[in-house]
Amino acid sequence: MTLLPQTELTAADREHGLRLLIIEALFSGGAAALTSGVILTAFALHLGASNVMVGILAAMPFLAQLLQLPAIQLVERWRRRKQIAVFASLIGRTMLAIMAALAFFSGTTALLIFLAAQMLLCGLGAIGGCAWNAWMRDLAPEERLGEVFSRRTIWLTVISLVLGLAAALALDWTRAGSAARNGVFAAMFACGCVTGLISARIVAMMPEPVMPPAAGRLELRALLSQPLGDANFRRLLVFVASWQFAINLATPFFTVFIVRRLHFAVSFVLLLSVASQIANILALRLWGRLSDKFANKSVLAVCAPAYILAIVAMIGASQLGDRTMVKLWLVGLHLIMGATIAGVTLASTNIALKLSPRGSATAYVATNAITTALAAGIAPILGGLLAQFFAARQFELVARWSSPGGVLTLPVLLTAWDFYFLIAGLIGTYAIHRLSLVRETGEIERRAMVGQVLNETRRSIRNISSVAGLRAATDLPGALLRDAQTRIRLKRAQQARTRPMR
Structure with missing residues (x-):
């Protein structure tokens, strides 16, 4: 070695x-x-x-x-x-x-x-x-x-x-x-x-x-000048920066919120993480097909709003009284976030590559990576400071319904983390607005994209519920075995060809 x-x-x-x-x-x-x-x-x-x-x-x-x-x-x-x-x-x-x-x-x-x-x-x-x-x-x-x-x-x-x-x-x-x-x-x-x-x-x-x-000395200023001079790519960078800032303002503190505010065990947070990863894996293939068939921006137009809504909906966990309902609510939100972040990650990476001119992809991808690192790095630090600020503050909104039968009062109490998730949602909404200004060939309307997602989902459910679908679900181990056997036969054939004749 x-x-x-x-x-x-x-x-x-x-x-x-x-x-x-x-x-x-x-x-x-x-x-x-x-x-x-x-x-x-x-x-x-x-x-x-x-x-x-x-x-x-x-x-x-x-x-x-x-x-x-x-x-x-x-x-x-x-x-x-x-x-x-x-x-x-x-x-x-x-x-x-x-x-x-x-x-x-x-x-x-x-x-x-x-x-x-x-x-x-x-x-x-x-x-x-x-x-x-x-x-x-x-x-x-x-x-x-x-x-x-x-x-x-x-x-x-x-x-x-x-x-x-x-x-x-x-x-x-x-x-x-x-x-x-x-x-x-x-x-x-x-x-x-x-x-x-x-x-x-x-x-x-x-x-x-x-x-x-070596092709020559690499100058950072020369590396960044071309992508920053591209107007359409600059619009993409503004979306990337605001999006990364919004999600990294909130998601790093989910564990703190669930453990300290909702008083659940760390093991439950880990199970939520596993559920999110499973949803991510299952959805990745769907988003890959749709991004290839239509456009990456169309996938982002569906996934990004859904992910932001899920972040804001974390407020509901502090409003529900029943512990079982809170658990189900959190599991549902993590499944949605796992599935939608798969589409956001895939499509945002692909669109950065797609908008990069041939021969200059390295400079464009590097600029995109630097933007992501700065926005995603600053957001959690600022988020920690905001969390400390809101920890001593709360806002109560009371909805009262009066009728001959009595008075119904529905108090809504927004505490530290509720403010926090709302701010992340507002910044995420701005990011989605910035995405609408990016131009990409092949994009379709959000409503049409939602229809395509529903069609793909229904097709997948029909396949799973049929005999063919059940067979497809068990094809992976068999396919791996067949692939291994094919490689072994190919290797033996190559060895036989190279063996000297006696």
Whole structure:
């Protein structure tokens, strides 16, 4: 095993690297599932984090992406992508061991160490990710990019769902603030550290082709000037910035709202996250078909308003009195958000690529990524400050109906988080307005797009309820088996052809 790039890569080397790429997904996905997202927020709350600290934690992964700009210069100058990716992974994942030890401490010092460790982890992850992306683009053959990374995505999703459920059960069996809860969090981050280091070891075993000669020095000003001078793309950037600001103002604090305001267990929040991921996976194929058939903007015109309405509808959870109804309400909202964010993510990425002129896609995509990182990074920090402001304020609206039979009074009490979700909804509405100004060929009216969604959904339900649909639901394992058998037969045939004649 060497960390140096190889001047020549044989077909066998490349295939070996692609197999390791899929295996590595199990370990990197496991590390992320056990130490990020809802679990990271829950751990911060366990240590006593304030709303501002939760906002800073949510902002770190986005703001860290800005380090990809100097990372590009580092990759271009050093030209050893494997070394950068491996070293960044090793040092960054070691921070998870520090976080695991912090599970047994509390107070300001523990929180500051936790924030510093997370900051270093995110920063090194962004630098390593820059080198990793450039390396994978050269390792995987262009005609197999979709196949390889779709398989990798499937395994990442599966391991995330499995470990998410396991984490929910582990947290459900322990009491908040107990020594057992300390042990559960410590075990999660320790396991995340171990799986992350195994991931780095597998990455070190993958071959790296030598980078082609440098085309010249990359100037940031020259990189950004063309997309910022494109009027239609600027309109898209305004939509992206306002949209990312709106959703990242609210979504990082769902865990805080559900745990502290609604008094549900962290395990329930993890189950909501799993439900959202399942809805995301199931809806992704539908949005992909519709974006290819019509336009990405048409998909956004349906998904974006639905997602914003779901954020505002979180207010309903604090108005309902029955705990079972609140649970059902939250599950329904997370299913809607999971399904619609799949369409928003897919379509917003595609439309940025579609509006990028041939030969300048790198500059346009980089500008879009910088805009996303800035908006999504600033929003949670400001959101944490707003949450602190509204915590001591409330607004009560009373609706009174008088009749000969008596008086019916319906009080509506808006508390801290209700204000918060309303503000996110208003900014999201502005983002949707900005989307209407973007021009894309092939777009259709929102009403027509809703009709297409309903038709596709009815078709899917009919297929599932029929014998053919039941057969299709069981086709995946069989298809995988047949695919594996075909590859084995092909490999044997190739070996037979290359075997010397006696």
